Structures are given as C-alpha cells and as structure tokens.
Amino acid sequence: MVVPAAGIVRYVVDDRLGLGNGNYAAAGLLAVAVLGVPLVDRTGVARSVWLLFITALAPTALVVWNNVADSRWPGVVGPAGVAGGLAATVAVTDLVGITGPAPWFDWQYVTSDPSQTAADAGLYPAIIGSVFVIVLVAVITLVVAIGAAVYLEEYAPTSGVAGAFARLVRINISNLAGVPSVVYGLLGLGVFANLANLGVGTVITAAFTLSLLILPIVIISAREAIQSVPDSLRQASYGMGATRWQTIRRVVLPQALPGTLTGTILALGRAIGETAPLIMIGVATTAFSPPSGLFSRTSAMPMQVFVWSSYPSEAFQHGVVAAGVVTLLVVLLTMNSIAILVRNKFERETH
Amino acid sequence: MSRDTTQTESSTDPTEPSTDTAGSGTDAADPSADADQLVDTDPGGGGLSERERRETAATEPVVTARGLDVYYGDTQALDDVSIRIPANRVTAMIGPSGCGKSTFLRSINRMNDLVDIARVDGELFFQDAEIYADEVDPVALRRQVGMVFQHPNPFPKSIYDNVAYGLRVQGRTDDLDAVVEESLRKAALWEEVNDRLDETATGLSGGQQQRLCIARAIAVDPEVILMDEPASALDPVATSKIEDLIAELAESYTVVIVTHNMQQAARISDRTAVFLTGGELVEYDRTEKIFENPESQRVEDYITGKFG
Ligand SMILES: Nc1ncnc2c1ncn2[C@@H]1O[C@H](COP(=O)(O)OP(=O)(O)OP(=O)(O)O)[C@@H](O)[C@H]1O
Ligand SMILES: [Mg+2]
Numbered sequence: 001m002v003v004p005a006a007g008i009v010r011y012v013v014d015d016r017l018g019l020g021n022g023n024y025a026a027a028g029l030l031a032v033a034v035l036g037v038p039l040v041d042r043t044g045v046a047r048s049v050w051l052l053f054i055t056a057l058a059p060t061a062l063v064v065w066n067n068v069a070d071s072r073w074p075g076v077v078g079p080a081g082v083a084g085g086l087a088a089t090v091a092v093t094d095l096v097g098i099t100g101p102a103p104w105f106d107w108q109y110v111t112s113d114p115s116q117t118a119a120d121a122g123l124y125p126a127i128i129g130s131v132f133v134i135v136l137v138a139v140i141t142l143v144v145a146i147g148a149a150v151y152l153e154e155y156a157p158t159s160g161v162a163g164a165f166a167r168l169v170r171i172n173i174s175n176l177a178g179v180p181s182v183v184y185g186l187l188g189l190g191v192f193a194n195l196a197n198l199g200v201g202t203v204i205t206a207a208f209t210l211s212l213l214i215l216p217i218v219i220i221s222a223r224e225a226i227q228s229v230p231d232s233l234r235q236a237s238y239g240m241g242a243t244r245w246q247t248i249r250r251v252v253l254p255q256a257l258p259g260t261l262t263g264t265i266l267a268l269g270r271a272i273g274e275t276a277p278l279i280m281i282g283v284a285t286t287a288f289s290p291p292s293g294l295f296s297r298t299s300a301m302p303m304q305v306f307v308w309s310s311y312p313s314e315a316f317q318h319g320v321v322a323a324g325v326v327t328l329l330v331v332l333l334t335m336n337s338i339a340i341l342v343r344n345k346f347e348r349e350t351h
Numbered sequence: 352m353s354r355d356t357t358q359t360e361s362s363t364d365p366t367e368p369s370t371d372t373a374g375s376g377t378d379a380a381d382p383s384a385d386a387d388q389l390v391d392t393d394p395g396g397g398g399l400s401e402r403e404r405r406e407t408a409a410t411e412p413v414v415t416a417r418g419l420d421v422y423y424g425d426t427q428a429l430d431d432v433s434i435r436i437p438a439n440r441v442t443a444m445i446g447p448s449g450c451g452k453s454t455f456l457r458s459i460n461r462m463n464d465l466v467d468i469a470r471v472d473g474e475l476f477f478q479d480a481e482i483y484a485d486e487v488d489p490v491a492l493r494r495q496v497g498m499v500f501q502h503p504n505p506f507p508k509s510i511y512d513n514v515a516y517g518l519r520v521q522g523r524t525d526d527l528d529a530v531v532e533e534s535l536r537k538a539a540l541w542e543e544v545n546d547r548l549d550e551t552a553t554g555l556s557g558g559q560q561q562r563l564c565i566a567r568a569i570a571v572d573p574e575v576i577l578m579d580e581p582a583s584a585l586d587p588v589a590t591s592k593i594e595d596l597i598a599e600l601a602e603s604y605t606v607v608i609v610t611h612n613m614q615q616a617a618r619i620s621d622r623t624a625v626f627l628t629g630g631e632l633v634e635y636d637r638t639e640k641i642f643e644n645p646e647s648q649r650v651e652d653y654i655t656g657k658f659g
Binding site (some may be wrong): 158159231232233234235236237238239240241242244246250251255 | 397433459462465467489490491494497498500502504505506507516517519521559564567571
C-alpha cells in the first residue's frame with residue numbers, strides 16, 4: 001500500500017507541483033510510513049483507520065490552506081462552518097446538559113470487528129474490504145472504459161460490415177447499462193469465480209464483477225467526453241503531422257479526462273452500495289478480519305449492514321444498522337471528494 | 352475598366368492601408384517606372400518590383416494538380432481542377448463562398464482523409480510524389496505541408512506548448528526554446544506574449560490566437576504552408592503584420608493562401624487562382640494579369656463585384 005503511494009507522491013511532487021526532487025518526497029513518505037507504523041500501532045487504533053483519516057483530512061486541510069494562501073475566503077467558509085458548528089454544538093449540549101441518545105457511530109464502531117452483541121459490534125473488516133474492492137474497481141474501469149471509448153470513437157470503422165458491427169456494439173453498451181445487477185452477479189460467479197478460478201467471494205472476483213456492472217455507464221460517459229472534444233483540435237493536431245495515437249494521447253484524452261472522471265465518480269458511488277451481485281458471487285456477509293490480499297475472501301459494508309438488519313434485537317435494528325449506513329455514506333463522500341479534487345486539478349490544467 | 356472599379360472598391364475600404372496597390376499593376380507594361388512608385392507606397396515591404404523580378408525567374412512547381420475532382424458524398428466540391436503551384440511564391444485562391452477553396456487546400460495535405468464521405472479523383476502531386484498514392488504516408492506529408500485553418504484553433508495548452516507541439520510530435524526537441532521564440536517572432540507575436548508563455552493559449556484574443564496558429568505551423572519548418580483565410584479575424588494592424596510575414600515566408604517557403612479580400616490577394620500574391628461556384632478553377636495566372644486584364648468575363652465580373 002505504501003510503495004505505490006510513494007510512487008504517486010513522487011509523481012505529484014515532481015511533475016505537477018515542480019517542488020524540487022520528488023524522489024526525496026517519496027523517500028520521506030516511505031520513512032514516515034515505516035517509522036509511523038509502530039507508533040500508530042502503539043496508539044491502539046488500527047492502521048487502516050489512520051490511513052482513512054489521513055486521506056480524508058489531508059486533502060481538506062490542503063484545500064483550506066490553499067484558499068487561505070490565495071485569500072479566497074469563500075472557500076474557507078464551508079470547512080470553517082462545519083468546524084465552528086461542531087464546536088458550538090458540543091458547547092451548547094454541554095451547557096444545557098442534554099444527553100443525546102448514545103451514539104452508535106463512534107470510534108469503537110469503525111475500528112472493531114463484528115460481534116453478536118450490539119455494543120461490541122464494529123464494521124472495520126467490511127470498511128477495509130469495501131475500500132479495497134472499490135479502489136480496484138476504479139482502476140479496472142478507468143483503464144478498460146477509456147480504452148473501449150477511444151477505440152469506439154477514434155478507431156472503429158464507420159462503414160461496411162465492420163462499421164455496422166461497431167454500431168451494434170455501441171447500442172448494446174447502452175442496453176447493458178440497464179441490465180439488473182443480479183445478472184452481473186451471476187455472470188461474475190460463472191466467469192470470474194468458476195471459469196477463471198479467481199475464487200468465490202474474493203476481493204478480485206468482487207472487483208471484476210462490480211467493474212463489469214459499472215463499465216457501460218463509464219464507457220458511455222467517456223465516449224461523450226471524447227465526442228465533445230472539438231474536431232478543430234484534432235485537425236490542428238493532424239495538420240501538424242501528428243499520428244492518430246499522438247493526437248489521442250496529447251489532445252483528445254487530456255480534454256476528455258475530466259468528463260470521464262465525472263462519470264466514473266458517479267458510477268463508483270453506485271458500485272460501493274451494490275449488494276445483489278456480491279451475494280451472487282458469494283461475498284461473506286460477515287468477516288472478522290480485513291482481506292489480506294487480492295485473493296483473500298472479504299466482506300463489504302452493504303453486505304454487513306444487510307445481515308445485521310435481520311437481527312431481531314432493537315439495538316441492532318436501530319443502532320448498529322443505522323451506524324453502518326452512515327459509515328457507508330461517509331466513506332462514499334470521502335472517496336467522491338478525493339475524486340473531485342483530482343478531476344478539478346485536471347480541469348484547471350487543460351483550460 | 353476593371354482597374355477603375357478595383358480602385359474604387361479599394362479606396363472605399365478604410366481598413367486597407369494601401370489603396371492603390373490592386374490597380375497599380377495596370378502599368379506593368381513599364382515595370383521599372385512602376386516599381387519605384389510602388390516601393391514607396393507598398394506597406395507590405397515585399398514590393399511589386401521584387402515580385403515581378405521573381406515572377407520572371409523560372410521555378411519548379413511544388414504542387415501540381417491534373418483533372419482533380421473532389422466529392423463529398425454525391426456533391427462535387429472540385430471539378431476538373433488543373434494547376435501548377437510554383438515554389439517559393441505566394442499563390443492566392445479567391446472565389447465566392449462554398450466554391451471549394453478550402454477543399455482544394457485540404458486535398459493538398461490530405462486533411463480530407465479525415466472526412467469519411469470525401470473522395471478524390473484525378474492526379475495531385477507534391478513535388479514528384481503522387482499525394483494520393485497508396486505508399487504515401489499522410490503523416491509524413493503533413494510534416495512537409497503545414498496548415499493554418501480558417502478559424503483559429505489553438506490547443507487548450509500553454510502558448511509555449513502550442514508552438515512546441517509540432518516539434519514534439521515529430522521528436523525534434525533540441526533547442527526547443529530557441530525555435531519557439533523564433534517562430535513567435537516571425538509571427539509577430541513575441542512582443543505580446545514573451546512574458547506569459549506558460550499561460551493558456553485560449554486566453555489570447557482571436558487575432559493573437561491566429562498568429563499563434565501561424566507560429567505553430569512555421570515552427571516545424573514545412574516546405575509548403577497552406578493558409579485558409581488567416582487574416583479574416585484580424586484587425587488592419589495585425590493583418591498587415593501577417594502580410595509582411597507572408598512576404599517574408601515566401602523567401603523560403605511556398606505559400607498557398609485563401610482569401611476573400613481581393614486587395615489582399617493583389618498585394619501579397621504572385622499568382623492568383625479564381626475558383627467559381629461549382630468548384631471550377633476558372634482562371635489561374637499572374638496576379639497582375641488576373642486583376643488587370645482577366646481572360647474570362649466571369650472572373651472580371653467576380654473581381655469587380657458584379658458576381659459572387
Ligand atoms: N465536410 C464536408 N461534408 C460535406 N460537404 C462539404 C464538407 N466540406 C465542404 N463541403 C461542401 O463542399 C463545398 C466546398 O466547400 P469549401 O469549404 O471548400 O468552400 P470554400 O470555398 O472554402 O468556402 P468559404 O469561402 O466559405 O470558406 C461546399 O458546397 C460545401 O458545402
Ligand atoms: Mg473555406
């Protein structure tokens with residue numbers, strides 16, 4: 001987990017920000033990670049929680065910092081409002097002495113394993129499982145969808161038998177977007193779990209199945225983004241003696257990326273909440289430890305929430321399940337905001 | 352007769368710095384006398400005297416068309432066009448809207464390949480190579496035949512990256528800074544943008560964008576530069592800068608320029624081709640001849656504004 005992150009940091013620091021040598025920054029991150037892990041372990045809070053915490057808070061802090069630095073005060077109002085509101089609420093409830101209902105969505109909840117007793121129940125393995133799967137889904141979908149959309153828009157023949165076939169494919173991609181998710185679950189079970197032998201209920205099977213589910217939507221948005229790149233830019237590029245691939249790589253894709261990312265973000269939101277296909281491919285409803293690798297069995301947040309909702313006890317019905325839904329939403333919003341930050345970065349660069 | 356009308360037309364046009372250039376070719380019977388007078392009045396700097404001198408020297412054709420037809424689906428855009436475009440000269444294409452001037456330019460660098468319904472018949476040569484032969488690589492061809500489009504189309508990248516684009520795709524990245532600067536200087540844009548080369552090109556004015564597109568086209572040092580109404584979005588000052596640039600370019604490049612501005616064609620070109628509706632090349636000759644004494648009545652009518 002840390003090594004690819006170091007690679008990304010190197011890239012960001014080096015190429016994007018131009019802040020001197022990215023290798024040092026990457027080495028710094030590695031050092032922080034290596035030194036930090038024992039420290040973090042001593043605090044008694046699991047590593048992954050720290051990771052989530054850092055990835056959620058660090059970008060927000062960065063945005064606030066940038067806004068302050070550029071004196072764009074409206075950009076600070078939102079975060080400041082949230083922080084101020086929290087502080088005010090705490091102050092007021094303390095003053096008035098209101099004791100709200102005992103919160104279920106708390107630190108213990110996100111850091112501990114599921115349990116038969118409501119008070120001890122936690123979502124930790126499912127959170128990690130879901131995040132793991134969704135990150136894989138994002139990577140698989142982006143690569144495949146951009147490839148497919150580029151082929152369909154820029155390379156596919158437009159006339160003759162081949163052209164008719166390409167048209168058929170286009171139409172059917174749109175149709176696939178409407179196929180119920182259980183069907184994708186069955187397909188995933190048949191193709192990935194059994195045929196390709198990737199294992200029943202494993203991270204990789206879940207990732208491929210959910211990727212299949214959202215691919216049509218992402219391909220459609222990528223195609224539209226590519227179509228919206230003005231033809232005059234392609235002509236300018238060809239006129240300069242660029243090959244087709246150079247034109248796509250240097251002109252079309254940078255322009256189409258923000259639109260594609262928007263579609264991907266929306267689709268990922270759908271994928272993270274899907275339950276039906278996960279049931280079909282045999283993802284565990286309850287796991288007591290987070291997945292350790294691509295081929296290890298996993299659980300996922302919606303699965304865990306689903307199974308808890310059938311527990312008869314009041315505490316589960318009204319406390320644990322609700323907290324699970326809130327966690328799902330928080331993780332989803334966090335991932336979306338990171339994705340939106342990334343997209344805005346691209347947008348600023350190309351316009 | 353054509354002369355009178357042309358002069359009237361030009362003198363009513365306030366945007367043209369030189370009002371009598373178009374008609375002055377009428378005295379070409381006595382070129383030496385005419386030349387002195389023109390050097391004084393011609394703001395383009397190229398000067399008709401030099402132009403005429405160059406005109407008399409024999410020159411190899413760079414682009415040769417024989418019986419060229421271009422179709423878009425069922426509509427014919429060019430009809431049996433035959434033309435020899437000489438090297439290191441400025442050749443102007445004039446004619447009413449929709450008569451196929453842009454189509455002709457796009458056939459030369461095979462940009463029509465990008466239009467699915469376009470079909471080309473007949474012979475078209477670039478130097479000795481048949482442009483539409485199977486073994487010709489359009490990418491290689493376009494590296495030698497640059498193009499400036501009818502509407503400015505800078506990439507939404509930085510000014511620097513726009514000019515460097517062609518060099519980068521062609522892998523000629525030595526000395527990039529110097530070539531970018533030189534190209535921007537030639538396109539009369541350097542002074543305006545040298546302190547903001549890393550800003551996005553879409554923030555430039557329309558005229559600046561068009562000069563950027565010219566800089567981008569000459570940066571890769573092509574043999575031929577095709578310009579499709581490069582000055583249609585420019586003010587008189589920028590236009591005259593572009594015209595100076597074209598005169599300068601003609602010393603080392605072959606320039607083919609489409610224009611709707613007859614005074615401009617008369618001022619800057621050595622030869623003029625007149626296309627008329629239906630995609631027919633009606634007359635092609637030395638510019639003075641076309642403007643002063645065209646063979647065809649239809650051309651005369653078009654030039655004097657009675658038609659088109
Ligand atoms: N991509 C295309 N598809 C179909 N028809 C086209 C296409 N491009 C041009 N044409 C047709 O070909 C004819 C010639 O067009 P062209 O653009 O060459 O005219 P033009 O002389 O450049 O006109 P203008 O002076 O207005 O630019 C027109 O009738 C036009 O409708
Ligand atoms: Mg045109």
